[in-house]
Amino acid sequence: MSSPPPTSETRDRLIEAGIRLFAEHGFKGVAVRDLCTEAEANIAAVNYHFGSKQGLYAAIFDTTLAADEARFREALATITALAERGRDEPSQLATAVNLYVRNLLGPLTGEERMRWFAVLAIREMAFPGDGFEQIYRRRAEPAQTALTRIVIAARQADTACETDCLQAHALLGMIWSFGIAKAILWKRLDWERYTPERIQTISDIITDLMCRALGIAPDRRPGERADTSTTG
Known part of the structure; x- marks a missing residue:
């Protein structure tokens, strides 16, 4: 599977999706596939942009704060x-x-x-x-x-x-x-x-x-x- 393009738009959409999904369901209640579906992103996008689901979670707090x-x-x-x-x-x-x-x-x-x-x-x-x-x-x-x-x-x-x-x-x-x-x-x-x-x-x-x-x-x-x- 090819990696997603390194666009800031994809990264931003993942952060926006993560804020809502993690707020609703907690960290453990959200799968990487859920995040990518919500953000309309390639399934590999989370790992590509953040390294892991934990990396996305940390980036949400860092970026927003x-x-x-x-x-x-x-x-x-x-x-x-x-x-x-x-x-x-x-x-x-x-x-x-x-x-x-x-x-x-x-x-x-x-x-x-x-x-x-x-x-x-x-x-x-x-x-x-x-x-x-x-x-x-x-x-x-x-x-x-x-x-x-x-x-x-x-x-x-x-x-x-x-x-x-x-x-x-x-x-x-x-x-x-x-x-x-x-x-x-x-x-x-x-x-x-x-x-x-x-x-x-x-x-x-x-x-x-x-x-x-x-x-x-x-x-x-x-x-x-x-x-x-x-x-x-």
């Missing part, structure tokens, strides 16, 4: 800086919480591809496999560290204790629930999808709840529009 890495790191740096300023300016802590929620909520409620990847990432966190270390090192640990910085700034502490880490984990769970348990929410509210308006409402509610839990005055109540006026 790398595509958003710069934005994610920049957002966390801004959030951390706001948290530090919030020790002297409490309003900055509310801004940090709002920015944190919007940046973490986005992938869980955004475009179809990222929603599937979020499901795959959640699967890895529930049942750690070959993608867990990438998720932990490149997303989970930095995200939890940034939120812990907000927690310790809110209580005017210099270093984090175990309770701070537990509180950050609990607060982060509020955001994750809108990805993990979205089917329950959609059924309860008779929704078919997340719309930009619904995502904004969810973001406002989570921000308000997190601020209250941390004893921070939110910059606005849920449902209120942000002040977009400017001063000369």
Whole structure:
């Protein structure tokens, strides 16, 4: 059997197919033939482009995380800086919480591809496999560290204790629930999808709840529009 041509299109289709199939069925539940059929690729394409099914699985995490890495790191740096300023300016802590929620909520409620990847990432966190270390090192640990910085700034502490880490984990769970348990929410509210308006409402509610839990005055109540006026 001849090898498939070395096209980036075939490689991209295999990654797209892998994100959805692995999210739906887990790593062990997907055969190479399934991946190639879904991607409309030659049966040898997975080995040709990735070396193995494991290679494709690793490439899915590396490619997807790398595509958003710069934005994610920049957002966390801004959030951390706001948290530090919030020790002297409490309003900055509310801004940090709002920015944190919007940046973490986005992938869980955004475009179809990222929603599937979020499901795959959640699967890895529930049942750690070959993608867990990438998720932990490149997303989970930095995200939890940034939120812990907000927690310790809110209580005017210099270093984090175990309770701070537990509180950050609990607060982060509020955001994750809108990805993990979205089917329950959609059924309860008779929704078919997340719309930009619904995502904004969810973001406002989570921000308000997190601020209250941390004893921070939110910059606005849920449902209120942000002040977009400017001063000369």
